[in-house]
Amino acid sequence: MDCGLYIITDEVLAPGCSHIQIAKESLSGGAKIVQLRDKRRSGAELFAIANVIRSLCTENSAKFIVNDRLDIALATCADGVHLGQDDLPLSAARALAPRPFIIGVSVGTVEEAVIAEKGGADYLGVGPVYPTGTKADAGPAVGTALVSSIREKTTVPIVAIGGINLSNAKDVLAAGADSIAVISAVICSPDIAAASRKFVRLINPQD
Ligand SMILES: Cc1ncc(COP(=O)(O)OP(=O)(O)O)c(N)n1
Ligand SMILES: Cc1nc(C(=O)O)sc1CCOP(=O)(O)O
Numbered sequence: 001m002d003c004g005l006y007i008i009t010d011e012v013l014a015p016g017c018s019h020i021q022i023a024k025e026s027l028s029g030g031a032k033i034v035q036l037r038d039k040r041r042s043g044a045e046l047f048a049i050a051n052v053i054r055s056l057c058t059e060n061s062a063k064f065i066v067n068d069r070l071d072i073a074l075a076t077c078a079d080g081v082h083l084g085q086d087d088l089p090l091s092a093a094r095a096l097a098p099r100p101f102i103i104g105v106s107v108g109t110v111e112e113a114v115i116a117e118k119g120g121a122d123y124l125g126v127g128p129v130y131p132t133g134t135k136a137d138a139g140p141a142v143g144t145a146l147v148s149s150i151r152e153k154t155t156v157p158i159v160a161i162g163g164i165n166l167s168n169a170k171d172v173l174a175a176g177a178d179s180i181a182v183i184s185a186v187i188c189s190p191d192i193a194a195a196s197r198k199f200v201r202l203i204n205p206q207d
C-alpha cells in the first residue's frame, strides 16, 4: 500500500463542513488516503457521498477507504474498507473482497496485530497512540511504545491513529509508523488544505 497522510472525514467535529469538502481540501493538501467515516447517515446517503469521494480520490491518485461498511465500499468501487475488532470479521470481509481490495484492521495490542497480519490485513490501524476526544470508546492511549512493538513483530504497513498532531507526529513516525491517520488536527483547522500540507511535509520531508 502506498502510504502517506491518511485523513478520516468527520462531519460532527467539523459542523458546516461536509465529508466531500473535507476530502476535497485534504486531497488538495496532499493526503494520500481518505477514509469516509460516518456513524449516522443512511446507506443511501453514504452511497451518494462515497461515489463523489471515490472520483475525487481517483483524480488525485489517492486511495479511498470506507469505514465499517464493506457494502458501501464494494458498491462504490472503493479501494478498501477499514474494520475494527467489533466490525465484520476480517476473514468474512476477505472472502467477499479479494486482493487488491485493501482491508485495514484496528489493533490495540501486539497479539491483535499478529492475528490481523496472519489473517490477511493489508495495514494495521494502531491506536489510540495519544488520548483523543474524537472517539469516545477509543480506550486508553497505547503510546508510541506499542507502535514500536508492533513494528518488531509484523511487516504490513502501520497506520498510527489517535491524538496525533503536528507536535507529536515525528515521534510516531520515529517509532515505526508508515502513515499517520488524523481527524481533529486537520479538520478542526480553519484551513484543511494547509493543515494537511504541514503533515505531508512531516511525513515526506524529502518532497
Ligand atoms: C486507520 C484507522 N484506524 C483505526 C480506526 C478505528 O476503527 P474502529 O476501531 O472500527 O472504530 P470506528 O472508527 O469504526 O469508530 C479507523 N477508523 N481508521
Ligand atoms: C477513529 C479513531 N480510531 C482510533 C483508534 O484508536 O482506533 S482513535 C480515533 C480518533 C482519531 O481522531 P483524532 O485524530 O482527532 O484523535
Ligand SMILES: [Mg+2]
Binding pocket: 067, 068, 082, 083, 084, 087
Ligand atoms: Mg469500525
